[in-house]
Amino acid sequence: MPRGHALIVDDSSTARIMLARLLERARITTKSVASAEEAFDRLQHEHFDIIFLDHLLPGMNGFQALDKLKSQAETRDIPVFMYTSQNAERYLTEAKTRGAAGVIGKQVDRDQLQNILEAILAGQASTAEYTQEPEDSLPQNDIERSHTRRFTGRLSTLEIAFEESYDDLRQLKQSLAKMEVLHQERLDSNQRRMKWLWATTLIGFTALAIVLSVQVTGLTGVIEGIKDELQVMQELLGSMVELIDQ
Template identity: 40%
Template sequence: MAHLLIVDDDHAFRDTLAETLQGLGHETVAVASGAEGVETASRERFDAVFLDHRMPGMDGLQTLAALQARLARLPPVIVLTAFSSAGNTIEAMRLGAFDHLAKPISRDAVREVLERALQQSTAVSPSGAADGDDDGDLIGPSHAMREVHKRIGLAAANSMPVLVLGETGTGKEMVARALHRHSARADRPFVAVNCSAIPKELLESELFGHVRGAFTGATGERPGCFRAADGGVLLLDEIGDMALDVQAKILRTLQEGEVTPLGSHRTVKVDVRVIAATHRDLSAAVREGHFREDLLYRLDVLSIRMPPLRERLADIIPLAEHFLRRAAAPDGGEPPKALSADAAQRLLSHAWPGNVRELRNVMERCHALVRHRVIGGADLAIALGAAPRDEAADAPPADWLDGELPAAVEKLERLMLARALAQAQGNRAEAARRLGIHRQLLYRKLTQYGLD
């Protein structure tokens, strides 16, 4: 039996969670505010804490920070929120939360997270402070993106190298910037280098710098990106395209914490956190002799995989609306354009080979070219570079647009569930992953719509 603390200002949810935990055989203490939670945890020893994110007065993250400062040993803290975002998930994990879950949370999910929490003896310690939330391109309620947010939060709490993997256009640089923004190095430089865009003969100089006369045209001294990023973060984007001899120098810099500018025999100490990103399979590149195995081991201390957009169906509409809002922002308060039901359906059915970058470009194109307030299916087809479809033959049934919003939402839900099941060939776990929802919710929806 575990001794558990619940901190939540919602009386009904607090009582329901306490009843669930007691039904699982545990003892609970429930309080209604962050201040009460800190005071109670200072007096009693708890095995785990369930902490609401949004509360009046001291919110969940402030409470978590206060618990870190007050307690000699922080128990596993499970942060719960009804309003999840990339920023609050990253910050919660960076501050030492054991997990960050979205409400409502099922009994099975409570049991599963608590079992994991009770196996943990110590929590992740926080380090430093972060600036404002600017993680718009990392938004998304899907399970895949929430796992990315958690990995960013855990990685932001230290300075070890990070390897970010993912297809072109998935947002690997956004991950690197979020790691920097939420780390203790947030007030220090962030420098990004695209290794595939710089010729091999210039990349070494770009990274390590050179002294005057090091080569023809070197009329002055150049510090290089490692020295420019000293104290901060250096992103080596598309590191899989880097030449082997430059890889050897990168490895030495990571091992020794120093660089040698071209044309010089004098080493210069640097304190840089390296984040490497690539769309390539580095293990395959090692086997083919195109990438150093020792460098891969050195970089792959922490890895974060950015899933392609086709695996994040639940994120497509929120991302599209985010990009429309951002496109409208510079236009002096002009309201952002909205998506029609047909446009939303087309977004969900597109393969998105260019991932988030392609989606952003399409939404910016729609903002610039569509003159009316609501983006229709034909507008989107043109923005995607496809011929408009026969609207009469391809549009959803006319009665979709009749009646109240809840009925239309139910019809769209049913369509998405059937489509995900078809794509997953009846595999329910895979269908839930594609939709970005928990399997328990999928089962309930299948029963609700008679698809089980």
């Protein structure tokens, strides 16, 4: 049973697929759109428990969309995470100032994302803030942990990309198998049609040969009859000539 419903706003189909796969593993259903304008159209007809918002979008950018989300009574209480590769300190501060619950990178740490979702779904959105801090501002130990999280996120991304490629390959195999079946069916149909055409042609030629044979036989008889009549007329003429001479 789904535990929540998320809206992913990103113009990259790959980024949408990656995040959607991670959320689905946490039993969060998702809907994805490629622009902020599409997102607001969707929000008019559907409720979402959390929104993941890319910064660089066609048309309205991420911060403009965030401002509009926080200015509307219907959407101001929905936790919004900026889902972006930007992690400069000024960007992180501005995102929180504008009302974002946090900023997550495109290389998502699955465990931390799980913790965020758990807190939000438990009604503790205010304590679920998660931001990938710039490394320059972190102590050495935190930098190492940041590197570990980033590496883990990349592994998760690669794993999902592999699964996606495997699914694409499986679908391609299924499509090829269907195409092969259709090709074989068409080949069989063409063979049956050719056999029928050949049989029809053979029957036609046979019938034509029979008709011609009958016609030739009849014509031969007519010619023979004419010859006989000419012979009789020749004999009659000969007899008349003899009578005249006498």
